[in-house]
Amino acid sequence: MATYRVLVSDPISEKGVEALAAAPEISVDVKTGLKPEELLKIIGDYHGLVVRSETKVTAEVLAAATNLKAIGRAGVGVDNIDRKASTDHGVIVMNTPTGNTISTAEHAFTLMLSAARNVAPAHAEVLKGNFKAARKAYQGIELNTKRLAILGMGRIGTEFAKRAQAFNMTVVAYDPFLTQARADELKVELAKTPDEALKGADVVTLHVPLTPDTNHILNTERLALMNKGALVVNCARGGLIDEVALKAAIDSGHIAGCALDVFEVEPPPNDHPLFELNKHVVLTPHLGASTNEAQENVGIQVAEQLRDFFVTGEIKNAINMPSLDAATRAAIGPYLDLAGALGKLLAKLGPENPDSLRVSYHGELAKKDTGLVSRTALTALLEASRPDGQVNIVNAPAIATQLGLDLTESTINAKTEFSELVVAELRKGEDRYRVAGTIIGRSPRIVEIDRLYVDCAIKGRFLFVENDDRPGMVGVVGTALGDASVNIANMDLARTADRTRALTVIEVDSEPPTSLLEKLRSTPGILRVLTLDL
Numbered sequence: 001m002a003t004y005r006v007l008v009s010d011p012i013s014e015k016g017v018e019a020l021a022a023a024p025e026i027s028v029d030v031k032t033g034l035k036p037e038e039l040l041k042i043i044g045d046y047h048g049l050v051v052r053s054e055t056k057v058t059a060e061v062l063a064a065a066t067n068l069k070a071i072g073r074a075g076v077g078v079d080n081i082d083r084k085a086s087t088d089h090g091v092i093v094m095n096t097p098t099g100n101t102i103s104t105a106e107h108a109f110t111l112m113l114s115a116a117r118n119v120a121p122a123h124a125e126v127l128k129g130n131f132k133a134a135r136k137a138y139q140g141i142e143l144n145t146k147r148l149a150i151l152g153m154g155r156i157g158t159e160f161a162k163r164a165q166a167f168n169m170t171v172v173a174y175d176p177f178l179t180q181a182r183a184d185e186l187k188v189e190l191a192k193t194p195d196e197a198l199k200g201a202d203v204v205t206l207h208v209p210l211t212p213d214t215n216h217i218l219n220t221e222r223l224a225l226m227n228k229g230a231l232v233v234n235c236a237r238g239g240l241i242d243e244v245a246l247k248a249a250i251d252s253g254h255i256a257g258c259a260l261d262v263f264e265v266e267p268p269p270n271d272h273p274l275f276e277l278n279k280h281v282v283l284t285p286h287l288g289a290s291t292n293e294a295q296e297n298v299g300i301q302v303a304e305q306l307r308d309f310f311v312t313g314e315i316k317n318a319i320n321m322p323s324l325d326a327a328t329r330a331a332i333g334p335y336l337d338l339a340g341a342l343g344k345l346l347a348k349l350g351p352e353n354p355d356s357l358r359v360s361y362h363g364e365l366a367k368k369d370t371g372l373v374s375r376t377a378l379t380a381l382l383e384a385s386r387p388d389g390q391v392n393i394v395n396a397p398a399i400a401t402q403l404g405l406d407l408t409e410s411t412i413n414a415k416t417e418f419s420e421l422v423v424a425e426l427r428k429g430e431d432r433y434r435v436a437g438t439i440i441g442r443s444p445r446i447v448e449i450d451r452l453y454v455d456c457a458i459k460g461r462f463l464f465v466e467n468d469d470r471p472g473m474v475g476v477v478g479t480a481l482g483d484a485s486v487n488i489a490n491m492d493l494a495r496t497a498d499r500t501r502a503l504t505v506i507e508v509d510s511e512p513p514t515s516l517l518e519k520l521r522s523t524p525g526i527l528r529v530l531t532l533d534l
């Protein structure tokens, strides 16, 4: 019986569906073209969701998706998925960033050539029998030596640049992450601003994600910076262009035309103003990634990523989580277990309503990527007060922020008696409580509780007894446990350097009854008694 149910709600390649269904742990339902209300009704039954750009994964859908753990986007753009709501609900969002790069770059390039040479309107006229008239009407634009501005020099922008250079175009690129060294390597001019890239450009092509910052990145003012007779190409997202401004710039004759694969609203309405245009215009229905090759790539990639996430815990190409490959998962597995135990210990023993959790790493571990280890400690800390599955590794930082709890990480070079040490400290004002652990062999051990040195396992049922450090206390505790028929599996004793306070960590074989806890708590010299299942 499959453990995880995955809904594929947009068409992906058959091979992708097969790759997902091949895992015995996973059962797959393909239901494409669902209306929003139909999706809302069934999404609660699924642990995984696979989409392209059609399914809108809104905050409402995520609120109804009570079992959802992961969304796989078979493609690049994730603007159809409410990222914040996904994170708040603890749902991992992964995309497949590389699978459709070439197909999309080729489509964008095709669009540029088609707009320059009026391929679409000329074709339509030929079919209508207007061969001669069309020969006169559709004079083209040569691209050789023209200046091309690329906004967004990521995967697709870079591939577009290579093709444009083969056509002897001069390429100028703007991307906030493009360095001079990379620009030199790609033989493109580096623009410091979008305006600088657009000034004097004959063609612009957009390859940036749609975000609140990039919405209408191409507007009236920026179109005006381009040369008269310039072309606009957009194979990224419709919202990047102010379509009203574009229509006005084409009507005025400043911009010659446009080549668009994407629209502000998809599908665009039948009376869309750009549909009135004819010369140097070509419009396609979001076909950039629609090749057999790209669809197989992204379909299989998304299937493998979701399968690995459910089966091995591997996290690849997540946009709201650090990645975690299988090898790293295996290497840091014991530290994740240790961090979980430290978080639980702090929840039980540390101050309530803390201001911050500080996780510090000593030794070799300090050189590794410990982000997920810290997140695991935070998740375990928060889970203790929300045991109903509301908190997980994806949403723990967001929940902590809502609570005003800071998570800080530090690496410490000072030597300790352990080759590696993880210290988790909960702070509330001046009040601090710390616990620490290490890995011995492959086994996580707790080695410090509130500055007292212990050695205990991270799994089991424990009784913590803090008492004045005076003779006879261990006997009192042992006798009380014996009288209550609670067997001791392990016992570890620690005391402060000034010998005023002692801590006994007792691993027990059965749940200590309330009567035993009350008896211990009322025993003179016993300061605190707590039980904890780790």
Ligand SMILES: NC(=O)c1ccc[n+]([C@@H]2O[C@H](COP(=O)([O-])OP(=O)(O)OC[C@H]3O[C@@H](n4cnc5c(N)ncnc54)[C@H](O)[C@@H]3O)[C@@H](O)[C@H]2O)c1
Residues within 6 Å of the ligand: 076, 077, 078, 097, 100, 101, 104, 151, 152, 153, 154, 155, 156, 157, 174, 175, 176, 177, 207, 208, 209, 210, 213, 214, 235, 236, 237, 261, 262, 286, 287, 288, 289, 290
């Ligand atoms: N039409 C289609 O079918 C289709 C197919 C694939 C991708 N896309 C779209 O194309 C976009 C780009 O895809 P990609 O694979 O090249 O992504 P990418 O992440 O490799 O590249 C995006 C680049 O944009 C840059 N960027 C971000 N903000 C910017 C800004 N304000 N100005 C300039 N550059 C900025 C980033 O630094 C990055 O280098 C995707 O986000 C997606 O929306 C469309």
Ligand SMILES: O=C(O)[C@H](O)COP(=O)(O)O
Residues within 6 Å of the ligand: 052, 053, 054, 074, 075, 076, 077, 078, 100, 236, 286, 288, 289, 290
């Ligand atoms: O962002 C993408 O990957 C493209 O826009 C492709 O979208 P699609 O999968 O809906 O064709």
